[in-house]
Amino acid sequence: MSTEPLLDIENVEAGYGETKVLRELSLSVQEGEIVSLVGRNGAGKTTTLRSIVGIISPTSGTITYRGADITDLDATETVQQGLAFVPEERQIFPELTVKENLELADYGGAPDVDSFSIGEALEMFENLKERASNPGSSLSGGEQQMLAIARALVGGADLILLDEPTEGLAPYIVQDVMDIVEELNERGITILLVEQNVHVCLELADRNYLIDQGEIVYEGTSAELEANEEILDKYLGVTA
């Protein structure tokens, strides 16, 4: 990998108040990849994403995106650069309709990045199209996840940060979500995926980072990780 990474995180430390969650964390994502960050509850996965987006600011280390330093940008500014954040729990607006949720994303997002129109996004997600004028609160968990992803597309993104997209979803919906992630990737969108479910990572990701207690403890392709039973057992308590 000789090309410059799209997203590069170097020695980032971050936390909440006096509690340090990330310690000297480094990882990078190349353009066009699907990279997973997998680890147990409380390992620092979400904190990593929140640091990248700028919801919390790292106490040390640097984060670069397309070669530019984005360490100290806030969430609004990073999103305007073309990173989209699809948070855990989806955080769609429950009292806005599906269409309004998308319109809002259209007002925001990255101005310089090619984005989906609201119509295109609704074409892609059949269920949402049917429910375009229903309030967000009436959607099922899977539909909310679709809406959260559609929102990122309408805003325009070269890199989507997905926080536990399959959490709490029924198995057949998990498959739908995975299909969508692959489809997005085929359309040229880079994905950084945070997951507790290693099977989702192994199936989707080109490369995987394993995070434990705020540090990257392992990096490898899905094939390598799948073969490494010792690591899987030690850090995730699973056998693939």
Add this chain to the structure above:
Amino acid sequence: MLGTAIQQLLDGITLGLVYVLLAAGLSVIFGVMNVINFAHGELAVLGAYLAVALTIQTGIGSTAFVAALVIAPFLVGIIGVALERYTVQPLYGRNPLYHILLTFGLVLVINDLVYLIWGTGSFRLPRPGVLTGTIGAFGLGISSYNVFMIVSGTLMAFAVWALLEYTKYGLIIRAGSQDRQMVRNLGIEIDRYYSLVFGVGAGLAAFAGIILAGNRQANPELGMSIIIPAFVIVVLGGLGSFKGAVVGGLLVGILQESILRPWVPWLEGMVIFVLMIAILLIRPHGLFGTELAEEGGSERLLAGRAGGLLERETRLKLGLVMIGVLALVPIVAGLLGNQFWVTFGSRVLVWALFALSLDFVMGYTGLVSLGHALFLGLGAYAVVLGLIHVTSSVFVALALAIALSAAIAWIVGFLSIRVAGVYFAMITLAFAELYYNLLYRLEITGGSEGLGLIGHDYYYGIAGVGASLDDVAFFVGPVVLTGHSLFYYVVLGALVASYFVTRRMLQSPFGSVLKSIRENEERATFLGYNTIVYKRRAFVVSGAFAGLAGGLFALNNAFVSPSAAEWLKSGEVIVMVILGGMGTLYGPIIGAGAFFGLEQLLTHYTGRWRLVLGTIFVLFVIFLPRGLVSVPTMLAPYLPGGPGPAADPGQLPEEAKTEGDD
């Protein structure tokens, strides 16, 4: 009969629409920015006065009226934008309760400005000829101005609704009131919309104020009287919900004007507070509100910091010197032949005790009571009623006051402490307003006349042993201490005793739990403490001391009226606590001294001293939230051995900082 009913219904809708316009701005401002704007009523008054000024300038006629209706809200809107930018904005990221404090300061400032510019008289907005007659319909004569109010109010409410529903701004604002951070995460700079929201809200309030001022007599106090129902409506409908503001506004308007006033006037003014309390208890997020993500609610209140600068022993000595100085006041006043300082001193000490009581619950458990005047009023009426009907011993009457206030505090605490932060502030306000209105209605409390102690004999003592202060005299050199001078010592004694009792409590295990709640309530819970029980106990202690302060308050005046429980008093005592520095027991005492010292100083120059006080308070909230007691700590690194920061007598303890050569 039916005609009257229709007329009353129309009156209710008319007032309801005014409320809708007020509450809509208030509610949306809260939803988007988490700011409870106490100054909203003052902005309405400002609009009304500007409109009058404009119509008088441009001649009274339809054109002038319409011009005023457009220009005045616009001007107030601009003022709103400026207020948001220069006072509200610096406080984002702090505990939302600071916004309550800030906007309370703004109430004092704007209210006094209105007095200063337009005087104290009441007025009615000159209406153009077309709107003065009546319109015949259904065999009724309906005032054409009422029709105008209903039509223009409805149109305005529709305009706001359309703005929220169908524009880009509206969508962003609606989304912001659900989840601000997620709006930011979508790449939208929501903070840029804050000024706009505040400005539009202010303009709406102004519009409401203007049309109301054409309907009834208005005066500078109008803002104080409409802000409380507006709060009730916002709470009722749901903080942040426009729909809630509309439904709540019409409901309260019709309830007040069409049902309570004509049919059960006795209950007028009380039902809405009962309703507000019920809603807060059963469904704190109101009829149409959504449960709010507790964003920013976890930021702590900023306690005063003075500890550590002086040795414990030095501080004790300073305290004793302070008590000594205070004890000399009546003697010096006697030597100078000026009794003013004795009555003034008594007043300051009563308020110092009241402020101390509030700080015990606000500074140590983080519960901001917006209705602490409830306990002042309870104590005051308990003493007066006790002395008139039950006993002639002042001590017994004071004990009654303490017991009654503590009991009511337990009940209020039992009901309210489950709700946190802003909701707690609102519910305490509702209880205080309920009591305040009750005082007007009850026979036994003498209604608005109040009750006097003149003509009733009472003595300081117990079981018949004791004497009236007027019958006792001490001779200190040429000075005779009697009556008021002795009462001064009673108050000083009560304050000193209360100080030491509360201090002892804070050093006990109970106090340690309170402090741990203040530092981090969650962790205190993890340690196995039922923090609600501890907070309630602190609230009861606070209520008891406030009741004592209330009793002394009534004795000092030998009179009590409902104003003892008005919400302005609750606000003023918060001002004192913040000025001095909350979370320290001497801070509020210093704050009370500074408050009245300032008043005394300023009334020499201007009758509108609240303007200056409010400005100082606003500056304190923005720049010095830890209060006067934190000044030496802040200055210590810069001014080694420098003089004390101010010549305020209340600040005596700071002078010893000259010793802190560090």
